[in-house]
Amino acid sequence: MTTPQSPLVTPIDRPVLVPPNGHNKVLLHSCCAPCSGEVMEAMLASGIDYTIYFYNPNIHPLKEYMLRKEENVRFAEKFGIPFIDKDDDYENDRKEWFEKARGMEHEPERGIRCTMCFDMRFEKAAQYAHENGFPVLTSCLGISRWKDMKQINDCGHRAVAPYDDVVYWDFNWRKGGGSARMIEISKRENFYQQEYCGCAYSLRDSNAHRKSQGRRPIKIGVLYYGDESTQYEK
Numbered sequence: 001m002t003t004p005q006s007p008l009v010t011p012i013d014r015p016v017l018v019p020p021n022g023h024n025k026v027l028l029h030s031c032c033a034p035c036s037g038e039v040m041e042a043m044l045a046s047g048i049d050y051t052i053y054f055y056n057p058n059i060h061p062l063k064e065y066m067l068r069k070e071e072n073v074r075f076a077e078k079f080g081i082p083f084i085d086k087d088d089d090y091e092n093d094r095k096e097w098f099e100k101a102r103g104m105e106h107e108p109e110r111g112i113r114c115t116m117c118f119d120m121r122f123e124k125a126a127q128y129a130h131e132n133g134f135p136v137l138t139s140c141l142g143i144s145r146w147k148d149m150k151q152i153n154d155c156g157h158r159a160v161a162p163y164d165d166v167v168y169w170d171f172n173w174r175k176g177g178g179s180a181r182m183i184e185i186s187k188r189e190n191f192y193q194q195e196y197c198g199c200a201y202s203l204r205d206s207n208a209h210r211k212s213q214g215r216r217p218i219k220i221g222v223l224y225y226g227d228e229s230t231q232y233e234k
């Protein structure tokens, strides 16, 4: 079974997605435009009524945070998707993130610092879902091949556990060509191309790795998918 396609959605046949328990109202926790683009198009193609929830106090520095958020807002506006920008207490949320990460500064990616990071973001999203009538919470975080999907799904299920009116939808957005479409959409939309996961420690470690390979450090705000004029020697 396939769905009719909006002219703005990647023109492919997709299976119809049905959120858990047949619900049609979903809160999508999003970290950036490249990770959420395919998830957004997949849900649009299935006629799912969803809202984006952007809460990512892990992203550092502020310039990078704003770039990621603005790209996400730009794409949501294109489709008229509601966008909840949860940064009314950004400075305190950032401080809280750093406090929670204390002692885990040198943990590797996919380790316990990342579990804390997913937990913190999903807990806020689950609370919002509960308080605002969203029976389903999902996330685009797992679409990246750099992430541990089980780790993310465990955090998602844990976040909704206190609420009997919210379930976590642990759909594998990578499957059925989702990973490839994530890149395709990013190129089509010329999304900002981030070069590290997001936090200060991932920026530090990515730069250390690059240095060990004789590559130049990350430049924030420079690369855009599909725009060769912005590419530099990585």
Ligand code: SF4
Binding pocket: 058, 059, 109, 110, 113, 114, 115, 117, 118, 197, 198, 199, 200, 201, 202
């Ligand atoms: S590496 Fe990524 S997921 Fe892990 S703590 Fe940093 S920003 Fe969060």
